[in-house]
Amino acid sequence: MLAAAVVRPFGWPEAAVAVPAAALVVATGAISLDHLRAETDRLGDVVVFLAAVLVLAQLCDDDGLFRACGAWLARGTAARPRRLLGGVFVAASAITVVLSLDATVVLLTPVVFATAARLGMRPRPHLYACTHLSNTASLLLPVSNLTNLLAFAVSGLTFARFAALMALPWLVAVAVEYLVFRRFFGTDLDAAPPPVVAGDTPELPVFTLVTLAATLAGFVLTSALGIGPAWAAWAGALVLAVRALVRRRTTWRRLLRSLSLPFLAFVLALGIVVRAVVDNGLGTALGALVPSGTGLLALLGVAVLAAVLANVINNLPAVLVLLPLTVPSGPGAVLAVLIGVNIGPNLTYAGSLATLLWRRVVHAHDTEVSLREFTTLGLATVPACLVATVLALWVSLAVA
Template sequence: MAVAAVIVFLCAYGLLVTEKIHRTAVALGGAAIMLLLHVTDADHAFFSEETGIEWNVIFLLLGMMLIVSVLRQSGVFEYVAIWAAKRTRGRPYALMVMLCCLTALASALLDNVTTILLIAPVTFLVCERLGLRPVPFLMAEVFASNIGGTATLVGDPPNIIIAARAGLSFNDFLVHLAPIVLVLMVVFCLLCRWLFRADFVHDAERVASVMRLNEREAITDRLLLVKSLAVLVLVMLAFVLHPVLHYEPSVVALLGAGLLLLITDIDVADALREVEWPTLAFFAGLFIMVGGLVETGVIDHVAEATASWTEGRLPLATMVLLFGSAVLSAVVDNIPYVATMSPIVAELAAGHGESGHVLWWALALGADLGGNATAIGASANVVALGIAAREGHPISFWEFTKYGLVVTAVLVTLCAPYLWLRYL
């Protein structure tokens, strides 16, 4: 069954790369074949926390998509777009840096998927106003969201898994990962100047027209804006206070969406039409396929082999974990990978005493940053591609990946001397 799981996954991945078939059809088709071949079954695919669909991710996306759908109708995204364009005086590179920094900060406090859902509408509006191609800006924001989410316990789901297994606190992540994330963001912003240099075209006439606009006039429904922002603030607070409240982000998002629909006059059917249903279906299929790899022991075998190669040699184990996690997280979802790898890392870390904690930081950095490498490497990537396609600016697998590979290679490489000098 392990061989069948690998073959199905590789074939599906090949189809995703070629983009000859819609990615949602590929993911659902691959999941169906795994179920047909009994690589997995309904119990494991739909009800297992380890090998099934990550319903927390699905319903987090659904809830936040509904909140964003309602918030959009107040005109606030147009307001922020005009404000950002005026503050940067329409200069494309300065605008990209501003949006990326806002994205990284929000991802550290919330999660990278929620941040992309909020920042993407602003990006399309401001680029339309300034006559800029939105694709480079959206890709840069996705990279920034994955970088910023690395800094905190709540920023990326793998960090929550690592914290639970290693007994780490919110402050532990801030102390050990926030410093390198700040460095990575500076390097990333400089890297953007080179990566997207061809798209930094300045249109003086469009900039002048935007500078004459009054952003306050963009707000079309102030009462709706107040209600939407109040609910969004409550949702954000609940995300940050997760260690205290113990409500899963998915539950918080659904409660927020339900409350917002109840207290406003927005038509529910209109709000539901804004939901990225193909993206949610893609995630469901992808989770089932990756779950098949986990259930048949493929990922577990890779993890154990990695541990056996490095046992007893802390520096080697740290570097293998860092770069190996980055490579694997670019191909499979980093949530099941970290869930599978964490007990092995716990055993390795215990054998090295206090100094073994460096292995947890290597795992977190590799898994979180490795998601930038490909179009399906992280949840935020998939969501962004879905939004871009709906807005008429599709991003191909290769267009995203050719930039993502460069960003990942540079940033993960910078993490190596940080881990070595600080811990080894």
């Protein structure tokens, strides 16, 4: 399944192999019907929420939010690459937090590429920032990443409590990434770009921003009321969809395409197959490796194990495997898993689906990314981020 998701033979979607694989483990009895129902129920709400966010992100793009973001980046650089890098870090972090990492990879990356090209700057630091922050900056909210949603569902935390505990780790992780990027890409950032002529400034989509703010507030409210965040996400998507349809900025066919139904089927099928693998021995094998407790060393051990596992079997299967093993230790251990599976994928292409998707987007713009450079940058950022972020989480847990 993971090999097919990486290679995509004959241009097949991920679901082309995942759905038959899920059917196979069910047909052979590798997963019991009780566990099948439990896994479907657990992932059902997550898939519904993910569908809403995909539609919401596409409607924001249709309304010009990302074009306006690109114009803001261009205006704020003053023809200085280091300032552009800072702007990309701010934009990518904010978009990842509110619209999830897929929006940063699919919608912001092309905007950043076009902005750097228009300003005559070398694009490499800014493109790499998009993929790294799509993973690292997704730590803050339960809605920022599919892995977060899965962890949030079993953590026993409220939306606000989750965000409060992860605020300091999120800030530390983004700060470490920024410091490493400034040093790693020093040559590119010191290159003086040629003078450019200012272009037109797109109008800021105020209605879309207000709707996004209301949707974010809705996440907090639904959590307080014990309601799933999918309701708030779909409410925001519905408001923007009706407005876009009335103004003829989109069509029903385009909205349906934005749902990315094959990818949603892949997520559900992957959860079923991973549960079968866990039931047939992987859970027992990993159980002996997972540290117990919420001390600093225990949390660091959990995060490192999660990071390694994410690069071996992808971060989504990794979080599905590790959550049942860490829930007994409390929410601190669950959040340590998130740190590992969200930061760890910056080490290899196969670490997360978002990284694979980013690679396709970059290739679509006729730009090559070096595996050696990607891995070297990952070695420079991932260990430092893991240690610093786990330390920040330990502090948050201690003072909360």
